[in-house]
Amino acid sequence: MNVPFVSFLPMERELDADLRTAFERVYKRSWYIAGAEDKAFEKAFAEFCGVKYCVGTGNGLDALMIALKALGIGPNDEVVIPSNTYIATALAITYVGATPVLVEPDIKTFNINPDKIEERITKNTKAIVPVHLYGQACDMDSVIELAQRYNLWIVEDCAQAHGSTYKGQKVGTFGDAAGFSFYPGKNLGALGDAGMIATDNKELAERARAYGNYGSDYKYHHIYKGNNSRLDEFQAAFLSAKLPHLERMNAVRRNIAQRYLDGIKNKEIILPYVPKEIIPVWHIFAIRCKRRAALEKFLNVRGIETNKHYPIPIHLQECYKEFGFKEGDFPIAEEISATELSIPIYYGMTDTEIQYVIDSINEFN
Numbered sequence: 006m007n008v009p010f011v012s013f014l015p016m017e018r019e020l021d022a023d024l025r026t027a028f029e030r031v032y033k034r035s036w037y038i039a040g041a042e043d044k045a046f047e048k049a050f051a052e053f054c055g056v057k058y059c060v061g062t063g064n065g066l067d068a069l070m071i072a073l074k075a076l077g078i079g080p081n082d083e084v085v086i087p088s089n090t091y092i093a094t095a096l097a098i099t100y101v102g103a104t105p106v107l108v109e110p111d112i113k114t115f116n117i118n119p120d121k122i123e124e125r126i127t128k129n130t131k132a133i134v135p136v137h138l139y140g141q142a143c144d145m146d147s148v149i150e151l152a153q154r155y156n157l158w159i160v161e162d163c164a165q166a167h168g169s170t171y172k173g174q175k176v177g178t179f180g181d182a183a184g185f186s187f188y189p190g191k192n193l194g195a196l197g198d199a200g201m202i203a204t205d206n207k208e209l210a211e212r213a214r215a216y217g218n219y220g221s222d223y224k225y226h227h228i229y230k231g232n233n234s235r236l237d238e239f240q241a242a243f244l245s246a247k248l249p250h251l252e253r254m255n256a257v258r259r260n261i262a263q264r265y266l267d268g269i270k271n272k273e274i275i276l277p278y279v280p281k282e283i284i285p286v287w288h289i290f291a292i293r294c295k296r297r298a299a300l301e302k303f304l305n306v307r308g309i310e311t312n313k314h315y316p317i318p319i320h321l322q323e324c325y326k327e328f329g330f331k332e333g334d335f336p337i338a339e340e341i342s343a344t345e346l347s348i349p350i351y352y353g354m355t356d357t358e359i360q361y362v363i364d365s366i367n368e369f370n
């Protein structure tokens with residue numbers, strides 16, 4: 006049996022008519038950038054998250070970068086991020102000219118360990134970017150407490166966690182701003198690139214919108230050296246068609262995750278841990294195994310496609326060699342990148358496929 010790591014087919018088959026209608030609507034209107042669809046989706050997504058303002062962007066990286074820019078973060082500023090995250094979190098910071106300060110995650114939750122943030126705060130620290138990694142919200146009480154004590158901004162990286170909650174509150178509502186990605190593989194995915202900034206701060210939203218529109222507050226009047234990162238109308242329309250199904254599709258992922266948590270019984274496998282105050286949305290189901298390469302091969306030979314998130318930690322990436330990090334600097338991030346394996350989880354996985362993944366992992370020794 007072949008089990009792909011992810012397939013969009015079940016979702017797209019189900020929403021086929023809605024997606025085609027969305028396409029037709031935009032095509033007939035012949036307005037392609039920052040129009041009625043953009044506005045409608047921003048409003049719907051703001052309601053979904055429970056924030057006052059949403060600003061569409063071209064992708065998730067830009068959403069984070071523009072949010073930082075709109076908060077005035079730039080050269081000589083330091084921004085705290087987890088050492089275990091996708092490269093985009095760090096790139097957003099280096100793009101605005103600031104310095105990412107890496108803080109080790111908790112090996113159980115994979116998310117930033119708030120107990121290790123304080124020792125990394127300096128007089129140059131301006132913000133914390135907690136990443137709700139793999140679809141699981143961070144320990145936000147601790148992050149907020151620190152941010153208040155040291156007067157730091159919080160920009161949440163919600164690219165993997167649309168709809169995840171911490172103590173009943175949705176991610177994207179805890180910080181000064183949040184960045185979302187609608188890359189096709191994310192829990193809410195466009196049919197191309199798209200992103201969103203969420204915030205309760207009106208001035209911040211206005212600055213962000215201007216920044217992503219060539220720094221323009223009104224046509225041909227430029228107040229910032231901005232960039233071009235807007236949500237296109239087709240993507241906004243597709244996202245509006247998909248948003249009403251997000252909660253249900255997240256619940257389906259939770260069911261698959263529960264079957265994995267109940268069914269996988271193998272002493273070699275460490276299953277993901279979910280703190281009780283968090284409802285995850287399982288963007289990724291991350292297991293750990295000391296003999297990861299052997300497990301990976303074992304599953305791949307059985308037709309089960311897997312992935313690693315992420316095989317090279319940020320501090321060992323070539324693009325950041327300027328910081329002079331070396332192996333051993335962030336042992337927990339290194340441990341995760343050496344042992345983590347992501348197994349298939351997506352809307353529309355069949356019972357047979359789920360059971361096959363469970364049985365295969367249980368047979369590994």
Ligand SMILES: *Cc1c(COP(=O)(O)O)cnc(C)c1O
Pocket residue numbers: 064065066067090091093094136162164165185186187188198199200
């Ligand atoms: C996907 C992702 C991003 C970037 O989003 P794009 O839309 O691909 O630019 C940022 N942070 C994290 C944690 C991500 O997973």
